[in-house]
Amino acid sequence: MKTLIKVEEAAQFIVTIILFNQLPFAWWIFPALLLSPDLSMLGYALGNKAGAFFYNLFHHKALAVVIGLVGYWLVSDQLLLAGIILYAHSSMDRMLGYGLKLNTGFKFTHLGEIGR
Numbered sequence: 001m002k003t004l005i006k007v008e009e010a011a012q013f014i015v016t017i018i019l020f021n022q023l024p025f026a027w028w029i030f031p032a033l034l035l036s037p038d039l040s041m042l043g044y045a046l047g048n049k050a051g052a053f054f055y056n057l058f059h060h061k062a063l064a065v066v067i068g069l070v071g072y073w074l075v076s077d078q079l080l081l082a083g084i085i086l087y088a089h090s091s092m093d094r095m096l097g098y099g100l101k102l103n104t105g106f107k108f109t110h111l112g113e114i115g116r
Helices: 002-020 029-033 036-046 048-058 061-073 077-095
Strands: 105-109
Touching: 002 029, 002 077, 029 077, 036 048, 036 077, 048 105, 061 077
Parallel strands: none
Antiparallel strands: none
């Protein structure tokens, strides 16, 4: 099952690259911004509960889809880019085994404990 999930996430990541190529941004913007959602880890400075909240907020695919759809509706390339980057990052993380965080600590995710 883990392999199937990783393949599915890889396919979704590829779709984000295809969508990004439809935007008027230079190619290097995608890799430059790809890790930016991880800035949400700074929430862990406020404790596990706050850290998990902020991390999960910026790694939730539904938020990425909503931002992307609002960007499409408003004809905003910047919002479309933000949605695509959030979705791409979340897919990449899950492809690598990093899931949404539980309140018990950074290494505890909905996909299991990191490092096991």
